Amino acid sequence: MRATILLFVLGGLLTGPVQAADAMSWVKRLAGVEQRQSFHGTFVYERNGVFSTHEIWHQVNGDGAVRERLLQLDGPRQEVVRAGGVTQCIAGGMSGQLGAGQLWPARQLNAADLSSWYDMRVVGESRIAGRDAVVVGLVPRDQYRYGFELHIDKETGLPLKSLLLNEKGQILERLQFTQLSVDAPGDDALKPSDSCQAVPEGxxxxxxxxxxxxxxxxxxxxxxxxxxxxxxxxxxxxxxxxxxxxxxxxxxxxxxxxxxxxxxxxxxxxxxxxxxxxxxxxxxxxxxxxxxxxxxxxxxxxxxxxxxxxxxxxxx
Missing domain, CATH: 3.30.200.100 (MucB/RseB, C-terminal domain)
Structure with a gap:
């Protein structure tokens, strides 16, 4: 009953026809996409009723090495630069803020294993930041975790929008791109500002x-x-x-x-x-x-x- 209610709510949030595509195949495309696809974009993040706007530069080199820079665009200046998933420097106490790991929480998943803990279904289509997406709902099979609604870019497999949902289908957290380019950002764009201070690695x-x-x-x-x-x-x-x-x-x-x-x-x-x-x-x-x-x-x-x-x- 829990899964049925949440899937009904998920469907109510969407526009467009329900699709019969295989949710498993879309989740497999999502896994590890940040290690395959470069991009540059702007997204909004909502948590506990508070919104913030961010710009992100994500570069994947030919050898699979990943570099990333994230800059908060509103409020006090906050910045973080990472290489290989390791924080290199921060400004404004942003070390715990969003990065690729939050943009696609499924990056290290095994889709077959994940199906043991979530009911995965394609529940519709959407258009985010001018790009066509498939919407996949992931409803937990137990009370120990929350549900997800992922809007996955049809062309690249990048997550264009992510919702974290409680058992009633209420939105706990939202991340959504407003602009996205899948061209690789240049090295200059990934350089930290002078206010970005080096941090010791754990x-x-x-x-x-x-x-x-x-x-x-x-x-x-x-x-x-x-x-x-x-x-x-x-x-x-x-x-x-x-x-x-x-x-x-x-x-x-x-x-x-x-x-x-x-x-x-x-x-x-x-x-x-x-x-x-x-x-x-x-x-x-x-x-x-x-x-x-x-x-x-x-x-x-x-x-x-x-x-x-x-x-x-x-x-x-």
Whole structure:
């Protein structure tokens, strides 16, 4: 019933006839498109009722190397430059802002595996930024994740519009191109401005060496990366565990408290759930924080399942 209601709502958002094309084939085209297709464009981003406008330059070299520059066009100047998915510099605190990874969350998906967790259907056609698109609805098969509506460019497979939807079909997040060129941007366009400050790169860690693990994650979510990062408020190292199912993603952060009295917290920032739980340990406790565009109940259950890894246990 849940899937039927959301698909009905998806259809109600669209104009044009329902298409019989294979949704699986369109999702396969979407996977990895940012490593195949250069482009330059402008898009609007809506989150929690707030809109912002961005310009993006995305260059794919002949060897598959990806460079990207993102500039916010309204409000305070914010900028980020990335190479190979690694942030090179930021201006205005934009390190956590949108990039190719958010433009197409399905870039590392296996479409066949994804069908185990989402009901995928072509629900119509649309026209975005003057380009023809196929609209694919992805409705979660459980309560642990949100649904998506993706408007995929017929010519290139690029996502021209993406909606994140709750179980009632309400829009939690919108990203939509208003202008798009699929010509490769020049090197000059990818040069950072003088205000873009270099940032230190997080240190990747082998999963087998990380002393923490989550004993429960939603079906289909796997550990994609682990990092050791310096805390923003101390010299402590913070463990970061990143999970994804090919579409949805969340991160777990584990930071030592050294006896500090900090209460548990639960916050919903638009589509993003932030849940922090104190875990008592012999050395003064740890704060476990789960952040992701997942339902708050899912984040709460994940946070409560984080435990120290038994010595000698294999990486998860």
């Amino acid at each position: 240190k990747p860690s082998e999963a087998s060496k990380v002393a923490w693990q989550s004993e429960w994650v939603p079906p289909g979510f796997t550990l994609s990366s682990t990092f050791m990062r310096r805390s923003s408020v101390s010299d402590d190292q913070v463990v970061s565990l990143d999970y994804g199912d090919g579409l949805a993603r969340f991160s777990i952060f584990i930071e030592p408290l050294h006896g500090a009295k900090i209460d548990d917290a639960r916050t919903q920032l638009g589509p993003t759930a932030v849940v922090s739980k104190r875990l008592n340990t012999e050395d003064g406790g740890m704060m476990v924080t789960v952040v992701g565009e997942i339902p708050s109940g899912t984040a709460e259950r994940i946070a409560m399942s984080v435990r120290p890894r038994a010595q000698g246990a294999a990486g998860q």
